[in-house]
Amino acid sequence: MTEPVLRVEQVESFYGKIQALRGVDIEVAPGQIIAVLGSNGAGKTTTLKTISGLVRAQVGRIHFDGEDITRLPPHEIARKGVVHVPEGRHILKGLSVQENLELGSFTVRDPAVRRERMADVFERFPILSERRHQDGSLLSGGEQQMLALGRALMHGPRVLLLDEPSMGLAPKLVTQTMRIVKQLNEAGTTILLVEQNVRLALKIAHYAYVLENGEIHNQGKASALAEDESIVQAYLGA
Amino acid sequence: MPAFETFLQAIVNGLVLGSFYALIALGYTMIFGVIKLLNFAHGDVYMVGAFVGFGVLSLISGVVGAGWFGLGIAILVSMIAVGCLGVIIQRVAYQPMLSAPRLSILITALAVSLVLQNSALSLTDGKYTAFRTDLGFGGFEFGRLFISHQAVVLVAIAGLLMIALELFVSRTMYGRAMRAVSIDKDMCRLLGINVSRVVAITFLIGSGLAAAAGTMAGAYYGSIWYFMGFLIGLKAFTAAVIGGIGSITGAMLGGLILGLLESFGTLVPFIGSEWKDVFTFSILILVLVFKPTGLLGKSEVERM
Ligand SMILES: Nc1ncnc2c1ncn2[C@@H]1O[C@H](COP(=O)(O)OP(=O)(O)O)[C@@H](O)[C@H]1O
């Protein structure tokens, strides 16, 4: 296996005295989609937050591109190209669609690159171009998800951390979102995907981890896990 | 028709006063936006701005005179120096309190207010200081209506500062980041924004605008003293709330409305100028009763 671009080693995270992660190990190989599955409260969101620095790892190490990023503040981790699209999308209310996208490229110095990326995002998601002057928080759920993804793309991510991108979407949009995630990956972006729709996630992922109670309970090639009915049954609709 | 001229005169006076209110209210509202603090020291920052502007003008007036050029330099230097003071206040006094309970930081703001006031008190013995300028007494006359050049230029400077702020906030990356930080700090961090730097820039700009207002008000009214920031601070706060705290356009609007209303308040029979402060705060209460979020505000102001 090629050298992982992102490596989470023996990470333990806490909320006050509550321990949410109990020694999590995850390796993300470049160019892959790695799925993180597990029931509610298993620690999936906390895993992503710990990688992006919103939650501090009390124990363990996180390496990106061979560099230890465990103690870096979130904005510097983002600057390195680890881009976290959080659960619930977090569209900036009161800012237009275009302003939301522009802030996605906050760390990009070159205005030409920013313009080019904006054009790419508008090409990929034409609806965002149509709605560019509207308040981003007034978009529908599916459009907000596109905006959240588009905003992340403005950054030029090396690794995308996606937390439940299909949450709250109609079934048709769920499939569409997964297709977009797959396309982004095929275009070269490495993705760590937290998803509640286990079947769809395993269909597009290369490798998957199953979290349970803050620990890695199971892991394996996505295709192998997908054939394991017990896993699919256990987490279906969870 | 004299009544009509009195009316126009009130508009002019109201615009001047309103410009000062608006410049101070902007800092109130921007600082509230990024760290949800009602910075009760902000009026005193305005006072310090007046003294720094006065000091600079005294130093340079021998060389460049105390006309518009000298005053322009005094405003600029005061804005920069007091802007930096604002950043220092934020770093030293407020930053350590950010994770403490809400009330602690509010009390810290009151403490900062007292420190600034008492520093100025001890330096001036509590006396008024004459703010002498050489701006001339010219003006435009229309019958009995007189609009001084000073009023026109000061309102124009305030207007330019507000346009510059509006452009900063709507057109630049850090300006957008400032609005974003007031909405969702964690999301900003994930976008690569150094939130603490944005907060510092907000204090820099907010305090700088208050310093500009202080220097201009000193020059316009001709005297300054250590307590000058107290009442105007409360009024600028009122203006910010009327406009909708957290809203930049709201602060500008609130400042102008308050200035105009106060100016007109003095025209109403039996109200007279002694009552104008009662008038101002009655308006605040009315707005809070009928539109708690202010004219342009979106989120409810937290009760304290
Ligand atoms: N802000 C928080 N404060 C306290 N406990 C939290 C907080 N966020 C999550 N937790 C707890 O941490 C555990 C893991 O949560 P989370 O990572 O959100 O799980 P998942 O995303 O897999 O549903 C849960 O037990 C949850 O209750």
Ligand SMILES: [Mg+2]
């Ligand atoms: Mg979650």
